[in-house]
Amino acid sequence: MQKIQIQTAAGKSKILIGEDFQQVGEMVPAGRAVIVTDDNVAALYADRFPQAPVIRIGSGEENKTLGTVRKIYEALIESGADRSSTIVGIGGGIVCDVAGFAAATFMRGAGLGFVATTLLAQVDASVGGKNGVNLRGYKNIVGTFRQPDFVLCDPSVLSTLPAKEVTNGLAEVVKHGAIGDRDLFAYLETYPDAARSLEKGAVERMVSASVTLKAGVVRRDEKEAGERRVLNFGHTLGHALEKVTRMSHGEAVSVGMAAASEWAVERGLIPEEEARRLPRLLERLGLPVRAKADPRALMDAIAKDKKREGNRIHFVFLRRIGEAVVEPMDLADAEEMVQSAFSAPGSGGGRSRPNPDIS
Numbered sequence: 620m621q622k623i624q625i626q627t628a629a630g631k632s633k634i635l636i637g638e639d640f641q642q643v644g645e646m647v648p649a650g651r652a653v654i655v656t657d658d659n660v661a662a663l664y665a666d667r668f669p670q671a672p673v674i675r676i677g678s679g680e681e682n683k684t685l686g687t688v689r690k691i692y693e694a695l696i697e698s699g700a701d702r703s704s705t706i707v708g709i710g711g712g713i714v715c716d717v718a719g720f721a722a723a724t725f726m727r728g729a730g731l732g733f734v735a736t737t738l739l740a741q742v743d744a745s746v747g748g749k750n751g752v753n754l755r756g757y758k759n760i761v762g763t764f765r766q767p768d769f770v771l772c773d774p775s776v777l778s779t780l781p782a783k784e785v786t787n788g789l790a791e792v793v794k795h796g797a798i799g800d801r802d803l804f805a806y807l808e809t810y811p812d813a814a815r816s817l818e819k820g821a822v823e824r825m826v827s828a829s830v831t832l833k834a835g836v837v838r839r840d841e842k843e844a845g846e847r848r849v850l851n852f853g854h855t856l857g858h859a860l861e862k863v864t865r866m867s868h869g870e871a872v873s874v875g876m877a878a879a880s881e882w883a884v885e886r887g888l889i890p891e892e893e894a895r896r897l898p899r900l901l902e903r904l905g906l907p908v909r910a911k912a913d914p915r916a917l918m919d920a921i922a923k924d925k926k927r928e929g930n931r932i933h934f935v936f937l938r939r940i941g942e943a944v945v946e947p948m949d950l951a952d953a954e955e956m957v958q959s960a961f962s963a964p965g966s967g968g969g970r971s972r973p974n975p976d977i978s
């Protein structure tokens with residue numbers, strides 16, 4: 620078992636990796652826990668939940684709404700919860716986001732803990748203290764910063780994950796290696812099959828390296844005034860691809876990272892041979908490195924990104940594997956890159972709508 624602490628102005632967070640799910644009962648004072656989970660996780664793991672009231676939400680992004688949060692508030696009131704209660708989110712990134720939002724706002728702040736049950740939640744969503752819900756098609760447009768008091772990552776629950784959820788998590792693990800951990804990246808290059816099949820040792824390595832990396836970034840820049848932006852590597856284009864194609868988040872970010880590494884070569888930021896390691900690894904992990912999409916629809920989505928500042932976006936490039944640099948880029952330059960990289964619309968295109976993402 621490994622323990623990683625994050626201390627920020629907003630609070631202290633303790634992340635336990637390789638810990639047994641059932642230990643969650645020990646983390647919360649007796650009688651103070653209220654569990655928030657989704658239908659799928661409840662069906663699989665309710666018998667491992669500690670003794671506590673359970674609030675169930677539906678699974679899927681369409682449930683990440685203020686309506687769901689309101690239902691949670693009402694159930695909290697009915698269960699007699701107060702500020703001294705601890706809301707324990709047991710699930711993937713969606714449960715973490717809504718449970719975190721509810722805990723940050725219920726009675727102006729109750730306790731919060733997570734049992735992260737997807738690879739993506741263990742390596743990314745449960746760590747860092749951001750949580751948000753969607754409104755009118757805008758992703759994560761309403762949210763809070765609230766560090767969870769604890770996060771528990773039990774590798775055994777990942778054995779029930781559908782393959783596409785594994786892919787989503789792997790893309791973020793590659794991102795963490797690429798932007799800040801050369802050893803993690805080299806580990807994935809050496810053991811791609813162990814990573815893909817979620818072998819126990821590989822999971823522990825991926826989760827602990829990812830949490831360590833993200834915790835360090837968040838400790839230094841909790842509210843994304845600077846360094847935290849490196850976590851958006853592959854995401855500016857990735858979010859745009861998610862909107863205009865039917866790609867999943869992980870697939871879209873994978874293509875976004877591959878494109879960003881090519882563009883870094885063109886800008887003379889990284890030697891070509893070093894940059895090639897990224898698409899090579901992504902492919903060995905079963906992730907896509909190219910996509911067909913309408914360049915104009917992509918630019919439209921990039922221009923509507925909430926993280927845009929005036930006519931510029933902060934774009935994350937690699938200087939080498941394990942080192943990222945954030946450069947302001949004019950939208951005109953971004954357009955040139957997007958035009959050169961994407962062919963005319965193919966079968967994947969055609970779902971463009973204004974939907975900026977501020978995760």
Ligand SMILES: NC(=O)c1ccc[n+]([C@@H]2O[C@H](COP(=O)([O-])OP(=O)(O)OC[C@H]3O[C@@H](n4cnc5c(N)ncnc54)[C@H](O)[C@@H]3O)[C@@H](O)[C@H]2O)c1
Binds near residue numbers: 749
């Ligand atoms: N707050 C943040 O910092 C942050 C960071 C990254 C992503 N996110 C958010 O996280 C969300 C995506 O998270 P996700 O990929 O975990 O999706 P998710 O929570 O929807 O989980 C994916 C699916 O797997 C199911 N599931 C969960 N655990 C399982 C298990 N052990 N076995 C079988 N099935 C299981 C869920 O019911 C769901 O159907 C997005 O809404 C994204 O915006 C937030």
Ligand SMILES: [Zn+2]
Binds near residue numbers: 791868872
């Ligand atoms: Zn992501």
